[in-house]
Amino acid sequence: MASYRDVRDGEISFTCKIPSTVSSVPGSFDLLFYAPSSYSKTPSPKKHPLLINFHGGGFTIGHAYDDARWATAVTSQTSAVFASVEYRLAPEYPFPIGIEDCVSAVLWLWKHADEYNLDISKTAFSGFSAGGNFVYAVSIRLNQELERLKKENKLDGLKEGKLVNLVVFYGSTDYTESRAEKDASNPNLIPVIPPLLLKLFDESYLYLNPDKTSPLLSPGLASDQLLRDAFPESLVMINCAGDQLLAESEIFRKRLKELGKQVDGYVVEGVGHGWDKSPSFKRGNVKRDEAYTLAVKSLEGVWTSV
Structure with a gap:
């Protein structure tokens, strides 16, 4: 099992700013790249798998470098390039603008794959919390956008990649339940985020009443058909035993398995939402490292089999 030290923006390999081409709200945002030691930006026949990451923060706070430790786990154990999306945040940019930014990022990376030596037939998504919800939502919205572009004959030479894996850390799956109902669904709840902050997140992201x-x-x-069409055959779900999102996430895991998807991962016992984000310094975090190692192995297994 690998141990992943605490890192932040010091490990970023390079960045770029790109336009949001899918959103109806014009604008741009940054992509942060983390690359393995074998990577070179100069043209090369060596192509790298691509992991596109969506950070958490209740759709309202947070930054693309928040998952730098996860990026280090991926780039130190695989040959993949890790691109973290600094999507625009609510309340200035409410639902669904962040999702559309992330879809724009996917299409941009596919379009510029040769420039960055990316093997887009080995594309995967990852995300934590709100970013985990984005993993699912972006997969669905990407599927819809590709269908639209094909129908309108607007691919314009876009090289279409292949989504082969989703890695979700404690992502929400059902917004029709209230926060009180989510809390009540877990008798072993470990409160982490204050209710007032959750209320702020929800009101900021959803203030247009979608x-x-x-x-x-x-x-x-x-629908079953949408999940079959939009999701790859392989997923990883890491959930928290003390999380208010546990019940809905585990119901979703069961449903995806019933649809024939291979869903790796497990429930981390004795921890609450976002347990892996706390600074650990020299103490380390065995549970975090075990979860990251499993997720990396799942990604590598899919990438080597494609």
Whole structure:
């Protein structure tokens, strides 16, 4: 089992700013790249798998470098390039703008794959908390956007990649339940985020009153056919035993398995939401390292089999 030290922006390999081409709200945002030691930006026949990451923070706070420790786990154990998306945040940019930014990032990376030596037939997504919800939502929205572009004959030479794995750390799947109902669903709840902050997140992201049954908000309510079409065959779900999101996430895991998806991962016992984000310094965090190692092995297994 590897041990992943605490890192932040000091480990970023390079960055770039790109336009949001999918959103109806014009703007741009940053991509932060973490690359393995074998990577070179100069043209090369060596192509690298691509992991696109969506950070957490209740859709309202947080930054693309928040998952630097996870990026280090991936880039130190695989040959993949890790691109973390600094999508625009609520309340200035409420649902679904962040999702559309992330879809724009996927399409941009696919379009510029040769420039960055990326093997886009080995594309995967990862995300934590709100970013975990984005993993599901972006997969669905990407599927919809590709269908639209094909129907309107607007691919414009885009090289279409292949989504081969999703890695979700404690992501929400059902926005139709209230926070009180989510809390009540877990008798072993370990409160982490103050209720007032959760209220701020929800009101900021949802202030335009979208339909909470939308699969882009509640992927757990998406149709079977949409999940079959939009999701790859392999996923990883790491959930927290003390999380208010545990019940809905485990229901979704069961449903995806029933649809024939291979779902790796497990429930981390004795921890609450976001347990892996706390600074550990020299103490380390065995549970975090075990979860990251499993997720990396799942990614590597898919990448080497494609």
